[in-house]
Amino acid sequence: MSSSTEQEKKNAAREAVKLIRDHQVVGLGTGSTAVLAIHEIGERVRQGLVIQGVPTSNSTAALARELSIPLVDINSVAHIDITIDGADEFTKELHLIKGGGGALLREKIVAVKTLQEVIIADASKYVERLGRFRLPVEVIPFASGYVLHELEKLNGKGEVRGAPFVTDEGNYIIDVDFKTIEDPVRLSARLKNITGVVEHGLFTGLAERVLMGTGDKVQVFLKQNSTFTA
Numbered sequence: 001m002s003s004s005t006e007q008e009k010k011n012a013a014r015e016a017v018k019l020i021r022d023h024q025v026v027g028l029g030t031g032s033t034a035v036l037a038i039h040e041i042g043e044r045v046r047q048g049l050v051i052q053g054v055p056t057s058n059s060t061a062a063l064a065r066e067l068s069i070p071l072v073d074i075n076s077v078a079h080i081d082i083t084i085d086g087a088d089e090f091t092k093e094l095h096l097i098k099g100g101g102g103a104l105l106r107e108k109i110v111a112v113k114t115l116q117e118v119i120i121a122d123a124s125k126y127v128e129r130l131g132r133f134r135l136p137v138e139v140i141p142f143a144s145g146y147v148l149h150e151l152e153k154l155n156g157k158g159e160v161r162g163a164p165f166v167t168d169e170g171n172y173i174i175d176v177d178f179k180t181i182e183d184p185v186r187l188s189a190r191l192k193n194i195t196g197v198v199e200h201g202l203f204t205g206l207a208e209r210v211l212m213g214t215g216d217k218v219q220v221f222l223k224q225n226s227t228f229t230a
């Protein structure tokens with residue numbers, strides 16, 4: 001990764017962490033960009049910020065503990081105030097592909113319980129239409145052959161990730177090439193309809209904003225289809 005990409009991620013992460021307020025329940029994302037935000041949150045906690053974190057993966061939970069960020073069980077909170085997470089792709093409509101790091105299931109559960117889902121990304125993640133990045137689909141291992149076959153009927157060419165890669169919830173990931181995804185909302189519903197699919201990495205209508213590092217600036221994309229520089 002180039003040092004400018006790393007800097008764009010850091011700038012987006014820093015800007016996002018400024019949105020966190022005392023006494024909030026904070027969803028902690030997964031992936032290299034989220035890691036930068038978690039370090040920033042750790043620093044603010046060290047300086048006295050009082051929050052409770054809800055991690056989206058075992059690796060994020062381990063990092064949060066290392067940084068002394070207090071954690072809370074997701075099932076003991078009514079909602080999560082703000083979540084900061086990464087994405088593999090996003091559009092200006094704030095449709096996302098997530099799951100490159102294999103944590104999409106917990107990430108989506110955290111996102112649906114979150115009031116303000118904030119996505120942080122470097123400029124390479126912005127796309128006109130989703131689909132350059134293969135869509136991760138989390139499946140029950142027993143169903144993986146059947147799901148691969150069903151995906152073909154949707155013109156998706158799938159491949160089981162890794163040898164195989166096993167998620168925190170004990171499932172497999174199928175990475176699916178759909179070429180360009182013209183209608184993510186429709187595809188999302190069709191994928192959820194396949195028996196054996198637990199969840200997929202299309203996030204539609206969940207992000208409140210995307211903070212994208214671009215050069216030395218941070219561009220903000222809002223749900224209402226507006227954009228400004230932070």
Ligand SMILES: O=C(CO)[C@H](O)[C@H](O)COP(=O)(O)O
Nearest residue numbers: 031032033086099100101103
């Ligand atoms: O969805 C994810 C993990 O499941 C990540 O947020 C996504 O893969 C982006 O990762 P990175 O910040 O390393 O590019």
